[in-house]
Protein backbone atom coordinates (compact mmCIF):
# COMPACT_ATOMS: atom_id res chain seq x y z
CA UNK A 1 0.00 0.00 0.00
CA UNK A 2 1.40 3.44 -0.95
CA UNK A 3 0.80 6.13 1.67
CA UNK A 4 1.20 9.91 1.20
CA UNK A 5 0.62 11.31 4.68
CA UNK A 6 1.84 8.56 6.99
CA UNK A 7 4.98 6.42 7.04
CA UNK A 8 4.50 2.79 7.89
CA UNK A 9 7.26 0.43 9.02
CA UNK A 10 7.74 -2.66 11.14
CA UNK A 11 10.45 -3.52 13.66
CA UNK A 12 10.11 -7.16 14.57
CA UNK A 13 6.63 -7.61 16.03
CA UNK A 14 6.04 -3.85 16.32
CA UNK A 15 4.21 -1.78 13.71
CA UNK A 16 5.09 1.91 13.59
CA UNK A 17 2.89 4.59 12.04
CA UNK A 18 4.52 8.02 11.71
CA UNK A 19 2.26 10.97 10.87
CA UNK A 20 3.97 12.69 7.98
CA UNK A 21 2.75 16.14 6.97
CA UNK A 22 5.73 18.05 8.38
CA UNK A 23 4.97 21.35 6.63
CA UNK A 24 1.52 21.45 8.27
CA UNK A 25 2.73 20.18 11.68
CA UNK A 26 0.92 16.90 10.94
CA UNK A 27 -2.48 18.59 10.78
CA UNK A 28 -5.02 15.80 10.59
CA UNK A 29 -6.46 16.14 7.10
CA UNK A 30 -9.17 13.77 5.86
CA UNK A 31 -6.54 11.99 3.79
CA UNK A 32 -4.21 11.55 6.76
CA UNK A 33 -7.01 10.19 8.94
CA UNK A 34 -8.03 7.78 6.16
CA UNK A 35 -4.45 6.57 5.72
CA UNK A 36 -3.97 6.21 9.46
CA UNK A 37 -7.04 3.97 9.49
CA UNK A 38 -5.69 1.91 6.58
CA UNK A 39 -2.33 1.49 8.32
CA UNK A 40 -4.06 0.33 11.52
CA UNK A 41 -6.26 -2.07 9.50
CA UNK A 42 -3.12 -3.57 7.94
CA UNK A 43 -1.37 -4.02 11.29
CA UNK A 44 -4.48 -5.49 12.89
CA UNK A 45 -4.73 -8.02 10.06
CA UNK A 46 -1.03 -8.96 10.26
CA UNK A 47 -0.60 -11.84 12.71
CA UNK A 48 3.14 -11.07 12.93
CA UNK A 49 2.39 -7.71 14.61
CA UNK A 50 1.69 -7.65 18.35
CA UNK A 51 1.70 -3.93 19.16
CA UNK A 52 1.67 -0.57 17.42
CA UNK A 53 3.45 2.76 17.98
CA UNK A 54 1.86 5.95 16.68
CA UNK A 55 4.18 8.93 16.45
CA UNK A 56 4.81 12.22 14.68
CA UNK A 57 7.79 14.50 14.15
CA UNK A 58 10.16 16.23 16.56
CA UNK A 59 8.13 19.44 16.27
CA UNK A 60 4.62 18.01 16.31
CA UNK A 61 2.79 14.80 17.03
CA UNK A 62 -0.14 16.63 15.40
CA UNK A 63 -1.33 20.25 15.65
CA UNK A 64 -4.99 19.26 15.39
CA UNK A 65 -7.58 18.82 12.70
CA UNK A 66 -6.67 20.55 9.44
CA UNK A 67 -8.09 24.03 10.04
CA UNK A 68 -7.70 25.02 6.39
CA UNK A 69 -9.77 22.03 5.30
CA UNK A 70 -12.38 22.62 8.00
CA UNK A 71 -12.71 26.42 7.98
CA UNK A 72 -15.43 26.80 5.33
CA UNK A 73 -17.54 23.76 6.18
CA UNK A 74 -21.18 24.40 7.07
CA UNK A 75 -23.38 22.70 9.63
CA UNK A 76 -24.87 20.27 7.11
CA UNK A 77 -21.39 19.32 5.85
CA UNK A 78 -20.19 18.36 9.31
CA UNK A 79 -23.49 16.88 10.49
CA UNK A 80 -24.18 14.69 7.46
CA UNK A 81 -20.59 13.45 7.29
CA UNK A 82 -20.59 12.98 11.10
CA UNK A 83 -17.34 14.93 10.89
CA UNK A 84 -14.69 13.77 13.35
CA UNK A 85 -16.38 10.53 14.37
CA UNK A 86 -16.04 8.92 10.99
CA UNK A 87 -12.51 7.62 10.56
CA UNK A 88 -10.94 9.18 13.64
CA UNK A 89 -12.28 6.63 16.08
CA UNK A 90 -10.51 3.81 14.25
CA UNK A 91 -7.76 4.30 16.84
CA UNK A 92 -10.23 3.45 19.62
CA UNK A 93 -11.45 0.28 17.91
CA UNK A 94 -7.95 -1.13 17.42
CA UNK A 95 -7.72 -4.34 19.45
CA UNK A 96 -3.93 -4.53 19.48
CA UNK A 97 -2.21 -2.21 21.96
CA UNK A 98 -1.23 1.23 20.64
CA UNK A 99 1.36 3.50 22.27
CA UNK A 100 1.33 7.19 21.35
CA UNK A 101 4.89 8.55 21.25
CA UNK A 102 4.45 12.32 21.49
CA UNK A 103 7.11 14.96 20.85
CA UNK A 104 6.32 18.63 20.29
CA UNK A 105 2.73 19.78 19.82
CA UNK A 106 -0.22 17.49 20.48
CA UNK A 107 -3.01 20.00 20.10
CA UNK A 108 -6.74 19.74 19.48
CA UNK A 109 -7.32 16.59 17.46
CA UNK A 110 -3.64 15.71 17.99
CA UNK A 111 -4.14 15.56 21.74
CA UNK A 112 -7.42 13.71 21.19
CA UNK A 113 -5.82 11.05 18.98
CA UNK A 114 -2.98 10.59 21.49
CA UNK A 115 -5.59 10.09 24.23
CA UNK A 116 -7.39 7.48 22.08
CA UNK A 117 -4.21 5.37 22.26
CA UNK A 118 -3.69 2.99 25.18
CA UNK A 119 -1.01 5.12 26.78
CA UNK A 120 1.11 8.11 25.93
CA UNK A 121 4.88 8.29 26.23
CA UNK A 122 5.97 11.91 26.07
CA UNK A 123 9.24 13.49 25.02
CA UNK A 124 10.41 16.28 27.32
CA UNK A 125 9.48 18.64 24.45
CA UNK A 126 5.82 17.59 24.34
CA UNK A 127 3.04 20.16 24.70
CA UNK A 128 -0.58 19.10 25.08
CA UNK A 129 -3.58 21.32 24.58
CA UNK A 130 -7.17 21.72 23.43
CA UNK A 131 -7.01 25.19 21.84
CA UNK A 132 -10.23 24.85 19.81
CA UNK A 133 -11.89 27.62 21.87
CA UNK A 134 -9.35 30.09 20.44
CA UNK A 135 -10.59 29.40 16.90
CA UNK A 136 -14.28 29.55 17.74
CA UNK A 137 -15.12 25.92 18.30
CA UNK A 138 -14.76 23.17 20.91
CA UNK A 139 -13.05 19.76 20.93
CA UNK A 140 -14.97 17.33 18.75
CA UNK A 141 -13.00 14.09 18.94
CA UNK A 142 -13.42 13.29 22.62
CA UNK A 143 -11.20 15.98 24.17
CA UNK A 144 -13.72 17.24 26.72
CA UNK A 145 -14.35 13.66 27.87
CA UNK A 146 -10.99 11.89 27.73
CA UNK A 147 -8.95 14.86 29.00
CA UNK A 148 -11.32 15.30 31.95
CA UNK A 149 -11.06 11.61 32.84
CA UNK A 150 -7.27 11.77 32.55
CA UNK A 151 -6.44 15.00 34.41
CA UNK A 152 -9.63 15.85 36.32
CA UNK A 153 -12.13 18.67 35.95
CA UNK A 154 -10.02 21.62 37.14
CA UNK A 155 -7.18 21.20 34.67
CA UNK A 156 -9.43 20.03 31.83
CA UNK A 157 -11.74 23.02 32.27
CA UNK A 158 -8.83 25.46 32.29
CA UNK A 159 -7.30 23.90 29.18
CA UNK A 160 -10.58 23.66 27.25
CA UNK A 161 -11.87 27.10 28.28
CA UNK A 162 -8.61 29.04 27.84
CA UNK A 163 -6.59 26.93 25.40
CA UNK A 164 -3.66 26.77 27.84
CA UNK A 165 -1.09 24.14 26.93
CA UNK A 166 0.40 21.67 29.39
CA UNK A 167 4.08 20.78 29.13
CA UNK A 168 5.42 17.25 29.47
CA UNK A 169 6.26 17.52 33.18
CA UNK A 170 2.77 18.78 34.05
CA UNK A 171 1.22 16.12 31.81
CA UNK A 172 3.09 13.42 33.74
CA UNK A 173 2.17 14.92 37.13
CA UNK A 174 -1.46 15.09 36.03
CA UNK A 175 -1.66 11.50 34.80
CA UNK A 176 -2.10 12.33 31.11
CA UNK A 177 1.10 10.52 30.11
CA UNK A 178 2.66 7.41 31.54
CA UNK A 179 6.28 8.65 31.35
CA UNK A 180 8.47 11.47 30.08
CA UNK A 181 11.72 10.60 28.31
CA UNK A 182 14.40 12.67 26.58
CA UNK A 183 13.24 13.56 23.06
CA UNK A 184 16.16 11.70 21.52
CA UNK A 185 15.05 8.45 23.19
CA UNK A 186 11.32 8.75 22.53
CA UNK A 187 10.88 6.33 19.64
CA UNK A 188 13.30 3.77 21.10
CA UNK A 189 11.47 3.84 24.43
CA UNK A 190 8.06 3.54 22.74
CA UNK A 191 9.27 0.63 20.61
CA UNK A 192 10.75 -1.02 23.72
CA UNK A 193 7.38 -0.81 25.50
CA UNK A 194 5.61 -2.09 22.37
CA UNK A 195 8.12 -4.96 22.03
CA UNK A 196 7.45 -5.95 25.63
CA UNK A 197 3.70 -6.18 24.91
CA UNK A 198 4.25 -7.87 21.54
CA UNK A 199 6.30 -10.60 23.25
CA UNK A 200 3.38 -11.52 25.52
CA UNK A 201 0.22 -13.47 24.70
CA UNK A 202 -1.76 -11.34 22.23
CA UNK A 203 -5.20 -12.63 23.28
CA UNK A 204 -4.38 -12.03 26.94
CA UNK A 205 -3.03 -8.55 26.19
CA UNK A 206 -6.27 -7.85 24.31
CA UNK A 207 -8.33 -9.03 27.30
CA UNK A 208 -6.30 -6.83 29.65
CA UNK A 209 -6.83 -3.82 27.37
CA UNK A 210 -10.56 -4.50 27.21
CA UNK A 211 -10.76 -4.77 30.99
CA UNK A 212 -8.96 -1.46 31.64
CA UNK A 213 -11.07 0.30 29.00
CA UNK A 214 -14.24 -0.96 30.69
CA UNK A 215 -13.30 1.19 33.71
CA UNK A 216 -14.26 4.24 31.64
CA UNK A 217 -17.67 2.87 30.71
CA UNK A 218 -19.20 1.32 33.80
CA UNK A 219 -19.59 1.22 37.57
CA UNK A 220 -16.90 -0.19 39.87
CA UNK A 221 -19.00 -3.25 40.77
CA UNK A 222 -19.80 -4.04 37.11
CA UNK A 223 -16.20 -3.42 36.09
CA UNK A 224 -14.86 -5.77 38.76
CA UNK A 225 -17.37 -8.48 37.70
CA UNK A 226 -16.36 -8.01 34.05
CA UNK A 227 -12.67 -8.23 35.00
CA UNK A 228 -13.26 -11.45 36.95
CA UNK A 229 -15.01 -13.08 33.97
CA UNK A 230 -12.13 -12.13 31.66
CA UNK A 231 -9.64 -13.35 34.26
CA UNK A 232 -11.46 -16.71 34.38
CA UNK A 233 -11.40 -16.87 30.59
CA UNK A 234 -7.59 -16.65 30.52
CA UNK A 235 -7.59 -20.12 32.12
CA UNK A 236 -9.06 -21.44 28.86
CA UNK A 237 -5.95 -20.34 26.95
CA UNK A 238 -2.84 -22.36 26.21
CA UNK A 239 -0.83 -19.23 26.95
CA UNK A 240 -1.96 -19.15 30.60
CA UNK A 241 -0.79 -22.78 30.95
CA UNK A 242 2.50 -21.92 29.25
CA UNK A 243 3.07 -18.71 31.24
CA UNK A 244 2.53 -20.33 34.62
CA UNK A 245 4.43 -23.53 33.71
CA UNK A 246 7.36 -21.41 32.53
CA UNK A 247 7.35 -19.54 35.84
CA UNK A 248 7.35 -22.78 37.83
CA UNK A 249 10.07 -24.30 35.62
CA UNK A 250 12.17 -21.10 35.84
CA UNK A 251 12.36 -20.62 32.04
CA UNK A 252 11.09 -17.91 29.68
CA UNK A 253 7.56 -18.55 28.37
CA UNK A 254 6.95 -19.27 24.69
CA UNK A 255 3.51 -17.82 24.04
CA UNK A 256 1.66 -19.04 20.93
CA UNK A 257 -1.29 -16.63 20.98
CA UNK A 258 -3.61 -19.54 21.65
Ligand SMILES: CC(C)(O)CC(=O)SCCNC(=O)CCNC(=O)[C@H](O)C(C)(C)COP(=O)(O)OP(=O)(O)OC[C@H]1O[C@@H](n2cnc3c(N)ncnc32)[C@H](O)[C@@H]1OP(=O)(O)O
Nearest residue numbers: 023024025027063064065066067068108109131139140141
Ligand atom coordinates in the same frame (compact mmCIF):
# COMPACT_ATOMS: atom_id res chain seq x y z
C1 LIG B 1 -10.49 17.80 16.10
C2 LIG B 1 -11.20 18.97 16.72
C3 LIG B 1 -12.66 18.92 16.45
O1 LIG B 1 -11.05 18.87 18.11
C4 LIG B 1 -10.74 20.29 16.19
C5 LIG B 1 -9.30 20.66 16.10
O2 LIG B 1 -8.36 19.94 16.22
S1 LIG B 1 -9.13 22.30 15.69
C6 LIG B 1 -7.38 22.55 15.61
C7 LIG B 1 -6.78 22.77 16.93
N1 LIG B 1 -5.39 23.14 16.78
C8 LIG B 1 -4.98 24.40 16.78
O3 LIG B 1 -5.73 25.34 16.90
C9 LIG B 1 -3.47 24.61 16.62
C10 LIG B 1 -3.18 25.41 15.34
N2 LIG B 1 -1.77 25.66 15.21
C11 LIG B 1 -1.09 26.57 15.92
O4 LIG B 1 -1.62 27.22 16.81
C12 LIG B 1 0.35 26.79 15.57
O5 LIG B 1 0.57 26.27 14.29
C13 LIG B 1 1.32 26.11 16.57
C14 LIG B 1 1.26 26.84 17.94
C15 LIG B 1 1.02 24.63 16.74
C16 LIG B 1 2.78 26.23 16.01
O6 LIG B 1 3.06 27.58 15.71
P1 LIG B 1 4.32 27.93 14.79
O7 LIG B 1 5.53 27.20 15.27
O8 LIG B 1 4.39 29.42 14.73
O9 LIG B 1 3.99 27.29 13.36
P2 LIG B 1 2.95 27.83 12.29
O10 LIG B 1 3.65 28.77 11.35
O11 LIG B 1 1.72 28.32 12.94
O12 LIG B 1 2.56 26.47 11.53
C17 LIG B 1 3.41 25.90 10.53
C18 LIG B 1 2.52 25.48 9.39
O13 LIG B 1 1.61 24.51 9.84
C19 LIG B 1 0.27 24.92 9.57
N3 LIG B 1 -0.64 24.43 10.61
C20 LIG B 1 -0.41 24.35 11.92
N4 LIG B 1 -1.46 23.83 12.56
C21 LIG B 1 -2.38 23.59 11.62
C22 LIG B 1 -3.68 23.04 11.64
N5 LIG B 1 -4.26 22.62 12.79
N6 LIG B 1 -4.36 22.94 10.49
C23 LIG B 1 -3.80 23.34 9.32
N7 LIG B 1 -2.56 23.84 9.23
C24 LIG B 1 -1.86 23.97 10.37
C25 LIG B 1 0.36 26.45 9.56
O14 LIG B 1 -0.73 27.01 8.87
C26 LIG B 1 1.68 26.66 8.85
O15 LIG B 1 1.53 26.43 7.48
P3 LIG B 1 1.63 27.67 6.44
O16 LIG B 1 0.44 28.51 6.73
O17 LIG B 1 2.93 28.33 6.73
O18 LIG B 1 1.56 27.01 5.09
